[in-house]
Amino acid sequence: MTHGDERRRIAKAAGLMSVATFISRILGYVKDMILAGFFGATGIADTFFVAFRIPNLLRELFAEGSMSSAFIPVLTEHQTKHGVEESKRLVRITFSFILLFVGLICILGIVFAPEIVTAIAPGFVDTPEKFSATVLLTRIMFPFLLFVSLAALTMGALNVKRIFFIPALAPAMLNITIICVVFLIAAKMEQPIIAVAIGVTLGGLVQFVFQLPSFFKNGYSLKPAYNFRHDGLKKMSLLVLPATMGMAVAQINIFVSTILASYLPEGSVTYLYYSMRLTQFPIGIFGVAMVMAVLPTLSEHAVKGNYDRLRDDFSFALRLLFFITVPAMAGLIALREPIVNILFQRGKFDYVATAGTAEALLFYSIGIWSIVGVRVITASFYSMQDTRTPVKIAGVALAANILFSILLMTPLKHSGLALANSLASGLNFILLFYFLRKRLKRVEGGRILSSFMKTVFASSVMGGIGWFMLQGELWKICGNTSLKVFYLSGTISLCVMIYIFISYMLKSEEFSYVIGLAKQKFRK
DSSP states (O other): OOHHHHHHHHHHHHHHHHHHHHHHHHHHHHHHHHHHHHHTTSHHHHHHHHHHHHHHHHIIIIITTHHHHHHHHHHHHHHHHHOHHHHHHHHHHHHHHHHHHHHHHHHHHHHTHHHHHHHHOGGGTTSHHHHHHHHHHHHHHTTHHHHHHHHHHHHHHHHHTTOOHHHHHHHHHHHHHHHHHHHHHGGGSSSTHHHHHHHHHHHHHHHHHHHHHHHHHTTOOOOOOOOTTOHHHHHHHHHHHHHHHHHTHHHHHHHHHHHHHTTSSTTHHHHHHHHHHHHHHHIIIIIIHHHHHHHHHHHHHHHHTOHHHHHHHHHHHHHHHHHHHHHHHHHHHHTHHHHHHHHHOSTTOOHHHHHHHHHHHHHHHTTHHHHHHHHHHHHHHHHTTOOHHHHHHHHHHHHHHHHHHHHHHHHHTHHHHHHHHHHHHHHHHHHHHHHHHHHHSOOOHHHHHHHHHHHHHHHHHHHHHHHHHTOSGGGGSSOOHHHHHHHHHHHHHHHHHHHHHHHHHTTOHHHHHHHHHHHHHHHO
């Protein structure tokens, strides 16, 4: 396979995953709109979102983090060196191990739920009703860990076979299940919020089962195999713990924010949750998709010792990711209040909640470029089966986030916690990039910086025009949704055209590549 073919394969895989992830994220926002209408930014909502931090963290770690980052390189290595049948046997062994080990963790999590809630939201302890409700929700949602771990296993196995769309679409099943459960049983329950927690757990199960037809079709099996001394499982076990810490820094930072936000005025936790959900849109659609698309290719290069291609594909993936993600970041910053107003301002979610969420969204969005960049750099380390370097740097970034959070939460309240998260992510990216360059000798740093500066300039002009166009009192009131959607969608469309025009005038290499791919697609 030529280098050009390899790049097209990466771009095509990232595109397919982006489409699937886009569907999932849209359904996620539908779910959030329903929850906002039901519960607003109240104390009841705070209890759910604190409890949901636990499965959400586990989803980040196991579905999009350490499980895939440790599993895919090792499975790729075994398939390359020992053949397809041996790689299938490793999948069976890993499935059996997850079932036993993660199942035990779930049991312990349910038993020790009060201690977990005390650790992540100490401010709730002084309010017994709030505390007990959070504990109950945590217990209901803890089995989500097992189901999402099994879903990550099937996703990783399919990605090694270069199958990306079905695994990327699987998280949409989680959102569909939550929506269905809320509509079916929430109104019939004494505590409607419990229906949402039930939906989360059932959704994790559906997310796993959804992938099984494709999983079995590709020759994999879930027949138990208990050779827990297998070299592949040992190697994964050595990689998974530091990988968990390395990939989890963003989510651990959110936990720090949750702990500190529990001491701030009511609604702060909810403002941070909804604003983070909005930033996860470009991160999930583009960042996670690119990482999952490029990781099997980088792992294959590393196994074969082809570091020139590894460097080139890393640089290409990072530049293309910035070209797509930075304008999305600029759009969220510029159009933050109209976006929050349309999505959430209804029912108990009033303009005060919109303003609080939009303010947090501004400071969270500043860090999007570094969060997606960290994912690609970390994937490059993992492809070489080096998980220690990212975790050491993650520890530094985590300490920085705690320090920034303490310094900024008093003057800026919940927005200070969002800004601290972005500053820590930026530090994480800079340190990771430095050490990867040191490891690989060169990473086309000048080319990456030149591309990044062009992208930032085009995105800034685009965002400024978008912000100017949507000023006015319309975005402070409820209702007029059709008119608001018309104005917002029209502005976004214009902004996209402005970004394309400026990128063309700046002779952006990434823009030329995307246009070239589109022309090839239409010719076919």
